[in-house]
Amino acid sequence: MTRVSVIGCGNMGGAFLKGLARSGSHHLTAIDLDPDALERVADHATETTDDTAAAKASDVVILAVKPDIAGAVLGDLDLSAEQTLVTLAAGVPRDFVAGQTEAQVVRIMPNLAAETGNMAAAATNEGLTDEVRALLDEVGEFVEIDEELMDISTAVNGSGPAFAFYLIDAMKQGGIDGGLDPEQAETLAAQTFKGAAETVLRDDRSVDDLIDAVCSPNGTTIEGMDVLWDSDADEAVVDAVAAAERRSKELAEAFEDGDE
Numbered sequence: 001m002t003r004v005s006v007i008g009c010g011n012m013g014g015a016f017l018k019g020l021a022r023s024g025s026h027h028l029t030a031i032d033l034d035p036d037a038l039e040r041v042a043d044h045a046t047e048t049t050d051d052t053a054a055a056k057a058s059d060v061v062i063l064a065v066k067p068d069i070a071g072a073v074l075g076d077l078d079l080s081a082e083q084t085l086v087t088l089a090a091g092v093p094r095d096f097v098a099g100q101t102e103a104q105v106v107r108i109m110p111n112l113a114a115e116t117g118n119m120a121a122a123a124t125n126e127g128l129t130d131e132v133r134a135l136l137d138e139v140g141e142f143v144e145i146d147e148e149l150m151d152i153s154t155a156v157n158g159s160g161p162a163f164a165f166y167l168i169d170a171m172k173q174g175g176i177d178g179g180l181d182p183e184q185a186e187t188l189a190a191q192t193f194k195g196a197a198e199t200v201l202r203d204d205r206s207v208d209d210l211i212d213a214v215c216s217p218n219g220t221t222i223e224g225m226d227v228l229w230d231s232d233a234d235e236a237v238v239d240a241v242a243a244a245e246r247r248s249k250e251l252a253e254a255f256e257d258g259d260e
């Protein structure tokens with residue numbers, strides 16, 4: 001059993017709590033100033049409180065507040081060297097956090113799929129403990145990276161779910177336009193993305209080979225692929241990733257300038 005506190009139980013903190021609660025094997029303390037946020041995670045936590053000091057009793061503290069208030073919350077935290085602080089705020093440098101606490105600090109970039117055990121995350125080599133590795137393993141997959149790659153990870157796997165939701169919605173709309181009921185179109189589109197992702201993760205073939213496997217000779221898929229290959233759809237996705245990466249770097253610059 002690991003004693004885990006989550007400070008900030010909104011979208012990301014809540015997803016972590018729900019994911020970690022699935023095993024039923026941890027002591028989970030949900031900390032938030034907003035009673036409604038605590039209410040939303042109450043069924044997934046061992047205890048809920050608005051008292052940040054409760055984090056003192058945990059092995060691992062997950063700081064899941066917005067980047068612009070991370071500094072203020074850290075100022076009120078009095079953690080010890082035996083504890084590990086996991087920071088997941090976009091653009092907030094690990095050193096900035098480590099400079100304000102006695103705890104060991106690891107920076108990660110998770111995503112909302114922690115809730116269902118399907119998170120894709122990156123964690124800095126620095127500060128990563130086996131205890132935190134085990135927690136990340138429980139809620140999905142993670143890679144260990146140098147911190148300089150955190151901005152691109154933020155774009156690919158942190159912001160990535162939003163980009164994937166957008167693409168699923170476009171596929172769903174195509175189904176609706178063809179006459180499918182919206183609910184059925186959503187099921188078919190979302191399950192198709194889920195299945196395709198699973199195939200990419202488990203199959204040794206390249207993405208090009210997998211596309212080939214779907215394209216029957218003189219069949220339907222190649223007609224659709226020709227439309228995609230002739231479009232700028234791939235460039236738009238690459239541009240979206242680059243824009244999110246750029247914003248992550250901008251957020252980090254504010255900390256380097258000492259603005260936060």
Ligand SMILES: NC(=O)C1=CN([C@@H]2O[C@H](COP(=O)(O)OP(=O)(O)OC[C@H]3O[C@@H](n4cnc5c(N)ncnc54)[C@H](OP(=O)(O)O)[C@@H]3O)[C@@H](O)[C@H]2O)C=CC1
Nearest residue numbers: 008009010011012032033034037064065066067089090110
């Ligand atoms: N959303 C996502 O998909 C991802 C987010 N992140 C990172 O996670 C962090 C949180 O983002 P997100 O979950 O979207 O934000 P949310 O606004 O959904 O959640 C933040 C929560 O923290 C609460 N809070 C504010 N001040 C305090 C405080 N002093 N003590 C305790 N709780 C407080 C907020 O309450 P109130 O609303 O009343 O202010 C809110 O409930 C960010 O740093 C973001 O970069 C990382 C990866 C993915």
Ligand SMILES: O=C(O)[C@@H]1CCC=N1
Nearest residue numbers: 090154155158159160
């Ligand atoms: O949009 C954001 O800033 C956060 C970080 C990654 C996902 N959500």
